[in-house]
Amino acid sequence: MSLRATLTSFALASSLIAAPALAADKVIFQLDWLPGGDKAPIYVCIHDGFCRDAGLNVTIASGRGSTDAISRLAAGSADVGVADIGALLAAKANENVKVTAIFSEFNKGPHALYVIKSGRIGSMADLKGKTIATSPFTSSNFYLPLVLKDKGVESSDVKLIKAEPGSLGPMLMAGNVDGIVAWMTDLTRYRNQGKEAGKEIVVLPWSAAGLELYSASLIANDDFLAKRPEVAKRFVEAYKKSIEFAKAEPAKAAAAVKAIVAEISTEDVEGSLNDTLPLIFNEVTDKDGLGVFEPARLAETWRRVSAAQSIDPAKFDPEKAVTRHFIPAK
Amino acid sequence: MASPAIRFDRLGQVFDTRSGRTEALRDVSFEVARHEFVAILGPSGCGKSTLLRLIAGLLRPTSGSVEVFGLRVGEPRDDIGIVFQKPTLLPWATVEDNVDFPARHKRGRVSPEERERAAALLRMVGLEGFAKRLPDELSGGMQQRVGIARALLMDPDILLMDEPFSALDALTREVMGFDLLRIFAERPKTVVFITHSVSEAALLADRVLVMTGRPGSVLTDVVVPVGRPRGPETANEKAIHDLSAYLRSFLLQKAA
Amino acid sequence: MTSVPTYAASSSKRQPKAMTDPVAGASPFFRRLATAPGMATLGSLIAVVILWELTARIFAIPSYLLPTPSSVIQSFSSIGYDRWFVHVWATLRVAMIGYALSIVIAIPLAILMLRSPFLSRTLYPLLVVVQSTPVVAVAPIIIVSLGAGDAPRVVITCLITFFPLVVSTATGLAATPPELIELSRSLRAPAWREITQIRLPFAVPYIFSALKISITLAVIGAVVAEFCASEAGVGYFIQFSTSMFRLPQAWAGLIVLAAMSLALFQLVLFAQKSLFPWSLPKKD
Numbered sequence A: 001m002s003l004r005a006t007l008t009s010f011a012l013a014s015s016l017i018a019a020p021a022l023a024a025d026k027v028i029f030q031l032d033w034l035p036g037g038d039k040a041p042i043y044v045c046i047h048d049g050f051c052r053d054a055g056l057n058v059t060i061a062s063g064r065g066s067t068d069a070i071s072r073l074a075a076g077s078a079d080v081g082v083a084d085i086g087a088l089l090a091a092k093a094n095e096n097v098k099v100t101a102i103f104s105e106f107n108k109g110p111h112a113l114y115v116i117k118s119g120r121i122g123s124m125a126d127l128k129g130k131t132i133a134t135s136p137f138t139s140s141n142f143y144l145p146l147v148l149k150d151k152g153v154e155s156s157d158v159k160l161i162k163a164e165p166g167s168l169g170p171m172l173m174a175g176n177v178d179g180i181v182a183w184m185t186d187l188t189r190y191r192n193q194g195k196e197a198g199k200e201i202v203v204l205p206w207s208a209a210g211l212e213l214y215s216a217s218l219i220a221n222d223d224f225l226a227k228r229p230e231v232a233k234r235f236v237e238a239y240k241k242s243i244e245f246a247k248a249e250p251a252k253a254a255a256a257v258k259a260i261v262a263e264i265s266t267e268d269v270e271g272s273l274n275d276t277l278p279l280i281f282n283e284v285t286d287k288d289g290l291g292v293f294e295p296a297r298l299a300e301t302w303r304r305v306s307a308a309q310s311i312d313p314a315k316f317d318p319e320k321a322v323t324r325h326f327i328p329a330k
Numbered sequence B: 001m002a003s004p005a006i007r008f009d010r011l012g013q014v015f016d017t018r019s020g021r022t023e024a025l026r027d028v029s030f031e032v033a034r035h036e037f038v039a040i041l042g043p044s045g046c047g048k049s050t051l052l053r054l055i056a057g058l059l060r061p062t063s064g065s066v067e068v069f070g071l072r073v074g075e076p077r078d079d080i081g082i083v084f085q086k087p088t089l090l091p092w093a094t095v096e097d098n099v100d101f102p103a104r105h106k107r108g109r110v111s112p113e114e115r116e117r118a119a120a121l122l123r124m125v126g127l128e129g130f131a132k133r134l135p136d137e138l139s140g141g142m143q144q145r146v147g148i149a150r151a152l153l154m155d156p157d158i159l160l161m162d163e164p165f166s167a168l169d170a171l172t173r174e175v176m177g178f179d180l181l182r183i184f185a186e187r188p189k190t191v192v193f194i195t196h197s198v199s200e201a202a203l204l205a206d207r208v209l210v211m212t213g214r215p216g217s218v219l220t221d222v223v224v225p226v227g228r229p230r231g232p233e234t235a236n237e238k239a240i241h242d243l244s245a246y247l248r249s250f251l252l253q254k255a256a
Numbered sequence C: 001m002t003s004v005p006t007y008a009a010s011s012s013k014r015q016p017k018a019m020t021d022p023v024a025g026a027s028p029f030f031r032r033l034a035t036a037p038g039m040a041t042l043g044s045l046i047a048v049v050i051l052w053e054l055t056a057r058i059f060a061i062p063s064y065l066l067p068t069p070s071s072v073i074q075s076f077s078s079i080g081y082d083r084w085f086v087h088v089w090a091t092l093r094v095a096m097i098g099y100a101l102s103i104v105i106a107i108p109l110a111i112l113m114l115r116s117p118f119l120s121r122t123l124y125p126l127l128v129v130v131q132s133t134p135v136v137a138v139a140p141i142i143i144v145s146l147g148a149g150d151a152p153r154v155v156i157t158c159l160i161t162f163f164p165l166v167v168s169t170a171t172g173l174a175a176t177p178p179e180l181i182e183l184s185r186s187l188r189a190p191a192w193r194e195i196t197q198i199r200l201p202f203a204v205p206y207i208f209s210a211l212k213i214s215i216t217l218a219v220i221g222a223v224v225a226e227f228c229a230s231e232a233g234v235g236y237f238i239q240f241s242t243s244m245f246r247l248p249q250a251w252a253g254l255i256v257l258a259a260m261s262l263a264l265f266q267l268v269l270f271a272q273k274s275l276f277p278w279s280l281p282k283k284d
């Protein structure tokens, strides 16, 4: 690309970002992590016009974990975002953060254990006496003891190593650990890494091990909901359409992410999106519908979260952390 | 009779520091006449530099008094030039900028007259043609000449020189001494000159004061029995030799 | 005795360099090339890169362990220059603003501390506390309280670069020869001129050695801040690439980062060389 073309495209790109759509409502969307295929809906919303059609001008802010995203939403630096509802429940129980969940995106937890196919570890129950690695800040760490306990394994019987997220895969391939704790959304990436190392990767989702949870949800700043409820409503509708679009047209959804995040590879986004969709669309969705917080499942989520965080479950009513007011009618 | 240029009257100086009290000077009394060249000899730490600082008003006496031209010294006075043991020039400034530094520092600018005088002083100390050099490009002796020119810029009546040649090699040192004689013959000054060299004191000074060890006080005050002008040949005179020998033995016996 | 004695002049420090040039026999062009600063470094660097590429290929080392130089180079171009420009500019902007802010605060503060022993006594322990607090630990707090935009990242950069600047400047201001301070006092010059004409210039070597340390710290500061919150920047790019398991891309980011630090360092050195040549350490 010539320098002139570079500068022109840069100028064009910045003018696109700078120029607001006419009379559109500005919304800042907070991610709980960096851009990726698992975050495709918001990129679809922006790139494929669902946001624009709803009269919204959305900008994306990346985050560094659910807790980070929730504190930024609470501080008002973003209006609405995506974060783990478990982190929200814990935050609301401990201190009254002014944010509320408005839409459920993942109605299953993404938490999983990755192992190399060898037959040594076939289920979570086989972890006794094994060494596994996890990253320091993932919410999976809270649920690990619960899942182990369900399967009759004491936490003290498993050696847990904390390492940088990027180094978990290499540790597994190199045989430094017997398994790693990671999310279902990264399945393709780990499989590809395994292929490069000549190893076959097996994933053991914790939902299959009995962990029934809501997970990633749309969470909004309370002020935003109080002052601009119409905007919030339109946003959730547009977001829901975007999710459905991503399911129907995963390739186009991946292209939307690539269009906004140039550093990403399309295959990678597609892989991650395909890994993510089963967390959004599954038997729970078939039963309850998309975006719904079903009271019993929400209560079960709180039971698990409070147990994981050693909070008295009676101390907080999980219904106080959600509002169903913004979930679009079917 | 006009008052002397410098007069010490039963001066005492005590330093109180965290590590304790130091009595630097005790009961020091002497006078220096206008345009007289007085050399001071004495062991290290006996308060010679302190004496100079008192004359310049950089230090207040704890007892007794110092007068300059009949007036008690209370604060720093700018009619006094100081030459230090090390040249302590500004490494970033050219030789000429170093010489006219006092004017620039005091008033923020240098007048054309001062610039001219700086050039004349450089000629006088033998550094014509080095005006645009940086101190770093000069030898130690040349740097000290710049220091002397700097001290003379404001044409002070009194020049205080604190072991000005002690960092130089023996030969350079001797040449510098003769140069000083020539400079002061051209333009007489009241000079207080601290040195550790007995022969240098005898050759340059009209009077030599010998001080005791700490607390310092004046042990003896000797007039050099040789007239002026003096030059390289003066160094060979018997009177100078005799005086040097006397001072040397005196220092060896008493002062140390 | 009006001329400078010859022996005084000959005691000058300048002496012709000994002729021990190893490439004295080569043609002038190659001689200049071979002795040009950095040529040897560049040569050995190229050798290492080739060796690395071969090793990675022969032993089929997976890219997530050690990407080959060729894959790193390939990811350079696949990103697109406009994106590189965005990331480099984001990091550079934060690093430079933070660095400038740090200088603008640190130098006057060092002067104030010199003038007021009380301030010096109270500020020093505080500065040490700030310096010994890991920035990574306070960064999230700063980001939550200062919100979006460059402000939190600039503050983090400032925090990291500040300490060496204050301490070095204060040391430099106090390292002035006492004789010159006495000269200044005896001239009864205004106190501020003692600072501007004597102390500050004498502190220049100290200030520049801190400026050289701080410029690399500024890049680190910007990157640390980007790790905690940002939408662009080379640090963000590296973090993003690692999270995508794209190691060659992360390495490309690392190389850009190193090149940035090196270039900025050279820039500071160049500024010192051209503005204050006398302040450089003497070479014989």
Ligand SMILES: Nc1ncnc2c1ncn2[C@@H]1O[C@H](COP(=O)(O)OP(=O)(O)O)[C@@H](O)[C@H]1O
Residues within 6 Å of the ligand: B015, B016, B017, B022, B023, B024, B043, B044, B045, B046, B047, B048, B049, B050, B051, B214
């Ligand atoms: N500012 C000061 N504070 C404390 N002690 C000092 C100070 N100046 C000089 N002294 C002490 O006074 C004594 C005489 O010092 P000085 O005049 O420098 O001696 P000389 O120049 O004869 O070697 C020394 O013991 C020195 O330590």
Ligand SMILES: [Mg+2]
Residues within 6 Å of the ligand: B048, B049, B050, B162
């Ligand atoms: Mg002394």
